[in-house]
Amino acid sequence: MPYHEFECSKCIPERKKHAVIKGPGEDLTSALPLGYLNTIPGTISERGCAYCGAKHVIGTPMKDVIHLSHGPIGCTYDTWQTKRYISDNDNFQIKYTFATDMKEKHVVFGAEKLLKQNMLEAFKAFPHIKRMTIYQTCASALIGDDLNAIAQEVMDELPDVDIFVCNSPGFAGPSQSGGHHKINIAWINQKVGTVEPKAITSDYVINYVGEYNIQGDQEVMSDFFKRMGVQILSTFTGNGSYDDLRAMHRAHLNVLECARSAEYICNELRVRYGIPRLDIDGFGFEPLGNSLRKIALFFGIEERAQAIIDEETARWKPELDWYKVRLTGKKVCLWPGGSKLWHWAHVIHAEMGLDVVSVYTKFGHQGDMEKGISRCEEGALAIDDPNELEGLEAMETLKPDIILTGKRPGEVAKKIRVPYLNAHGYHNGPWKGWEGWVRFARDIYNAIYSPIHELSRLDISKDEIPGDKGFVTQRMLSDANLPEEVRNSATLREYTGKFDCLEALRHKTYPTFERKAAAAVAG
């Protein structure tokens, strides 16, 4: 597994050990790219800052909280309305953002008074919201404002409010990952164990951790848990409620989805409260089925999980396979932020037939690369902390059929005629769950076989203009070389779900399962 040296990065030798190509028969002992090191300035890296890792990734998806950033206005503005972490309370956390709007005089004389005034104003503007998180920024960290002290003062003055302090300025770490860590630890230190759960309604109680409800992922996954009779005490943090998260210590199991951003709190919950950690995957039929089985096995309710797996597989497998036969052999670059490279690397090959030709991570650590590289195909190029030119060079040499990455790098890909899907916010998600995985496959199919790409390659000044067709459909492109029996298969079918697959979930009722204790009393 030799290191891969990019032509464009030969002049910066430090980059040499940040990319590898997975050779035949090689395992991770031969090489692993460096990870989570300081960024080389001026490379046009894709990385963000520790403030956004704390506030924008983990903090803000909490739905019933005033999210107030203490600093100049930009941090707040820039991290507002740029992600799709929805909620079932009318998206308060997306619609409203708060900033102390620190000015020069505050930098000089201190901004603690300003902070306090802001906190009181915010509670006054939204009297039904009684919870708040205040986020430090570069400026407020450097002038040394004591956020904890002000939070305590306000809590003393307003006894019905509770305030969480997140000290994670932008400079605190090589990337957003530093902020993930800081807010995980701050939450368990400050808030976990400070209230008891509103009600324990099941014998099987979990915290669902590292799940941010992108386009409704959390709601899709919660549906499975509820059908199994498992109570979700809290979700850290997508569609999650502040007070539920204060009661995390009462769960029996921590079910962890994004280990990159939220393993810290799981590890602490294990150490401090003895709650085991179980890593799961919500993406892909097999990993999701195995995940539900593992949770069920832990609680001894395997048959409940199996019933869901059987039902969902029967419903959606014919649709997934419709896409698989049409996507097999297509090359994909998995270029997300951190955890999705390993969440998707193997299963996208096994279940959709795509060949992963490259994985990259903006803020992942070596552990993420280990998992990602071990799950991707031979010859795949793995890049840590990629930059603009390396991304372009990789796309030009690998010639992927599709790239899964962020919105802005997606614009770069567009210009070299590589279709992109938004790996962070999704195109038409949710992408978790059985149906979600089919929606993902459909998005990939639509992107790869869009007639627009064929048109984009035609040079009307030099090429022969076909002129023989008035239009082309995706099926005309995807099915051209498929055998007759596959093309007209009676068992396979295209996606049949709705444009919005969440609405029904939000009004669904669930069976009640008899509790062990209750059963014993009754008996």
Add this chain to the structure above:
Amino acid sequence: MHCEIKDKERAGIINPIFTCQPCGAQFASIGIKDSIGIVHGGQGCVMFVRLLISQHLKESFELASSSVHEDGAVFGACGRVEQAVDVLLMRYPHVKVVPIISTCLTEVIGDDIEGVVRKLNEGLLPEKYPGREVHLIPIHTPSFVGSMISGYDIAVREFVKYFARKTEPSGKLNVITGWVNPGDVTALKHLLKMMDIDATVLFEIEAFDSPLMPEGNHVSHGDTTIEDLRGTANALGTIALNRYEGGKAAEYLANEFDIPTLIGPTPIGIRNTDTFLKNLKTLTGKPIPEKLVRERGIAIDALTDLTHMFFADKRVAIYGNPDMVIGLAQFCLDLEMKPKLLLFGDDNQGYKTDPRLLELAENVDYDMEIVTNADFWELENRIKEGLELDLILGHSKGRFISIDHNIPMVRVGFPTYDRAGLYRHPIVGYAGAIWLAEQMANTLFADMEHKKVREWSLNVW
């Protein structure tokens, strides 16, 4: 009946209208050809601004970070700039202009970016890059001063100040556009061409709306050259369309090189476009041609179809970039509408003495409020407390107010990411007047149909 210009009373911000200064400097710097700016601060200050710009224009632009981490914040991070410049120059051989844009972080710790630039100019550049044309330009944009508007204003001035050199009169006119869209530049260039005026447009960003070509990679960037910037000192005059975005550069050129200068009005609407043409005529001596009389006539004709029947007395709230807000308010008044609330998203003290705002305050014949240092809560809370509006004009960050309160909204300004292709259309000039009026009309029509309010009236008009 009265109109008051006042500051927001609350200390804090609930939903900001503007972002901070470094964003403005970054938006200005991508207008220059062969330029990649280095933002000296944390990585988010660049990453999110690049995202914001790409949300608005659906293109990616190159901007670098000095990636200041904890050690730099504690011990000083000038070394990060040195390294960033070197890495950038090595890997981007075409780059000639490198603005070094400061942030709150590096202003608070007091990094001496002028000192770094001097050091690089004496050391790295002659030693490692002999013969290569490289311009390192410090731009101070602490985030805790002003807003993205002043950041843009400062950056334009710094670029002009750095490059402008008096040589021979060029006979050209400087046109400083302010923070506009590619469609606006197209419209302005059209007017200049009609007037037969040879102009230097700062910044030449028509190419921000860049093509997807059959061969090769196309990186979006502006087309203003170093020569263009140098030549600004030799122009026969300067017109800055906006007082708050580009006004500083215009004043600099006027003071330093005695260039006849006119700042404003922003040519939004018929009346302001007329004045713009008059100003062009004044500075160049060129007549306004018959063809523009006809173009104006087409616009007037289009507006006449709409005003009395649909626009009259419609109550409007407007927010966004200050010159644009003022221009839109003036245009709305000419269209018989009633701008009820104008929001300016920063604390620039100049607003209170802005003659255009004073003129509004003196002459509007209904209650109107003008709020400075404003946020979106100033709008939403007024709606909650009973302010009745028929239309909102502003950028996409205010979209949920329109959605939740069922008030139709025309997206205008920066950013407009929740509507397709708006950057392609002008809001300035006669073409812009037509586009704006028809957008407003069609938005009102769709709302009438959606709410089933007098929707039948559109059967015949």
